[in-house]
Amino acid sequence: MNKQIILNLPVRDLEKSRAFFAALGFGFDPRVSGDNAAMVVIVQDAIHAMLTTEAFFKTLIDKPVVQAKEANELVICLSCESREEVDSLIAKAVAAGGRTPHPPEDHGFMYDQGFEDIDGHLWNLVWTAPQEG
Incomplete structure (x- = not known):
């Protein structure tokens, strides 16, 4: 498996954030996208941004967002x-x-x-x- 960088970013409105990054020309990986998150493909097989709803992001950490x-x-x-x-x-x-x-x-x-x-x-x-x- 190739090493990858995946940035996890909390977002307030997942659909608006998806539209923003789509407007920049980035694609999404539907295998790891859903109601709580969307994987933005920045560089195929290398760099991705996982946009997560703030509520879901909070389940991943024990500090304030x-x-x-x-x-x-x-x-x-x-x-x-x-x-x-x-x-x-x-x-x-x-x-x-x-x-x-x-x-x-x-x-x-x-x-x-x-x-x-x-x-x-x-x-x-x-x-x-x-x-x-």
């Missing part, structure tokens, strides 16, 4: 293949109801911008120029 619109525990960073992919995903996120917490940052060798999804989780998209060798 952080309200991501009020406080952040982490920033999820995804690499992109080009500046254009960064800009395209940001535009899709904003059109689907997300917001950008800061303008894009261009460091020459690296370009990035972030978005906040509809539940307040922060995602940073980054493109890094190939190294010349």
